[in-house]
Amino acid sequence: MLFPIWPDEAASGAQEVDQIVIGLVLMSLFFIIVVAGPILYFGFKYRRSRPANRVISHHNTWAIEITWTLVPLIIAVCFFVVAASVYFRQRHPPADAMEIHVIGKQWMWKIQHPQGKREINELHVPVGVPIKLLMTSQDVIHSFYIPAFRIKQDVLPGRYTSMWFVPQKTGEYHLFCTQYCGEGHARMTGKAIVLSKADYQKWLTSGEQSENPAKAGAELFRQYGCSGCHAGSRVVRAPSLVGLYGSVVPLEGNKTTIADDQYLRDSILLPNSQVVAGYEPVMPSYQGKLSEDALFSLIAYLKSLGPGAEEGGTQPLKYSNDMGAAQLLPSGSKGSAK
Ligand SMILES: [Cu+2]
Structure with missing residues (x-):
């Protein structure tokens, strides 16, 4: 040991x-x-027994x-x-x-x-x-x-x-x-x-x-009906999620926030805590319905939706689906950097 x-x-x-x-x-x-x-x-x-000069000094x-x-x-x-x-x-x-x-x-x-x-x-x-x-x-x-x-x-x-x-x-x-x-x-x-x-x-x-997390996330995105509002033929007006990750999001009340991992997580579990400016707080909460694993996958999928990616995953997505293992290594990788 x-x-x-x-x-x-x-x-x-x-x-x-x-x-x-x-x-x-x-x-x-x-x-x-x-x-x-x-x-x-x-x-x-x-010490007491020793003879020493005990006069207080007035030096500066x-x-x-x-x-x-x-x-x-x-x-x-x-x-x-x-x-x-x-x-x-x-x-x-x-x-x-x-x-x-x-x-x-x-x-x-x-x-x-x-x-x-x-x-x-x-x-x-x-x-x-x-x-x-x-x-x-x-x-x-x-x-x-x-x-x-x-x-x-x-x-x-x-x-x-x-x-x-x-x-x-x-x-x-x-x-x-x-x-x-x-x-x-x-x-x-x-x-x-x-x-x-x-x-x-x-x-x-x-x-x-x-399965790689982004691909699993794309499936969850459809399975849980996220695509119904956020992609494709929307039935409810909801913000597009393409190119969202890392961007500045305008919120109700003239506030802004950065769309990082925590923001995406909170938007799924506590959708009414930060409502995007100009939208109604109508999204249901997925609290208790998604495992931590599923959340990681969904967020990995959302991250993969870089600018220019197809919404809703009808086309091959920008996530590194089936990516060669070599592309996982940033150094020397020829994979499409962001
Ligand atoms: Cu522990």
Whole structure:
């Protein structure tokens, strides 16, 4: 069993995180010595039994006071700037990152790759490719943590959270849930497996295959009657969903919002919470009717409806249906980038 004191640095950003941690420990050690050292020294020097000059000094001490205020301040601000820039980078995935869906539940991790392949408690990823995890929980709060990648993010019911990384070293690494989520919490572990690009392609096409999420979503879109209002021969006036993802949506009351994953999710489950300007709040809620999995698929389908795609899916859609596995890899991929 792997139990390293200091886990591998197996992903982008891991080194920077370690440098910050080491820097903070060294800085703390320095100040412990600077503060505790003189305490011990003066404690010894001026202890009651020793002859010492105990006359109170009236020297001007402003220089030393300014120094011990400014020096720690400058050090702290430097740490803040460096750590904030690392944090900022870790919060903003590149646009071409490969998106993998993660659903936490008591007590396992269900994972689906963009090509459709599913796995449980294992996360296979290709080395050197930016990976974005889009995560949610179907019951309580969990937290997805891969120590070797130095990333951790809470996984919440009713909400999407995400994180991203570039795996940099092939191998197997621990995967933990780090929020106490019930009796089986300690068993909610798994493995992150970093493969070479070729091995990842091989792994993707091996074993049981599932439909890719966008394609499954297109079927759900028809099955649940979404297309009745949002596409084709509309019976009810509803906004078109083509090119919606990532766009700015005008809302009632002169407000706007960005059509991100959370917006699409809320629009399906809580349609009256954000009504598009100029439309009636007539859409029924699908709360309780769609699994987290189905929601991911529907949203993947909506994302695939880029500008210029056929509405309603009567034509081959712009989603990467039947895409060659090679096209899943952003680097070197010739697939149609957005
Ligand atoms: Cu958990």
